Amino acid sequence: MKASSKILLVVALISAAGALSGCATVSAVRVKPWERGLLADPTMDPNRDPLATEMIEHVYFSREAAAGGRGVGGAGCGCN
């Protein structure tokens, strides 16, 4: 292997290592459990009007012959 190819390989491997360590910390992309106060607010709940949701579900079921799969209950604190 040529010296320039070796250098390129080393640079590529170091970059990959840096990227992998970034994946391990995940701090840049994940909201920490103690930072979910705003997400847990009732206004963040997509199902704030259960009756309206039920009606929409009924129409959806009639048109698509499928129902459910709308996610989980509660807001976004991840602790319910």
Added chain:
Amino acid sequence: MGTAGLVLMLAGFWFACAIRACAGVSVGDVFPPLATADLAGGTPPATAGKIVLVDFWASWCAPCKASFPAYGRLFSEYAARGLVIVAVSVDESPSNYESFVRKLNPPFPVALDKGQSLVRAVQVPTMPTSYLIDRAGRVRFVHQGFHGAATEQALRKEIESLLSEKES
């Protein structure tokens, strides 16, 4: 060892360091001292030589609210035998913290983690999380979430076992 091997070893080291850096406090680790933590809500109780249950909670967390009566029962039962309970709030809003405490009026000490510095050091995996610490200050049991009677029963068993250990 070739250059590629050396770089792979370095990558593994970085990866391990990165995982370790975000691991926080786990079983076997020494819990950060509460006395030096930036807590509001009065002086933390003396914990030297005692069994300590540190619970991280928030006013917006429903299971945290459900856990308080159970901790109250444990406190009234074991405080005389050397159990200290400190419930640390991670609320960003002091008014939410205060109204929650006023409403539930727990018999055990509560505190607000100002600036969330303690919870950042501990890196709790979920809300709520409680840490049961032995007389030497080491974390012995960690409870993620609160699962009603099952968690209370497990805590009771663990507290009994820690209280039965002799002071070193």
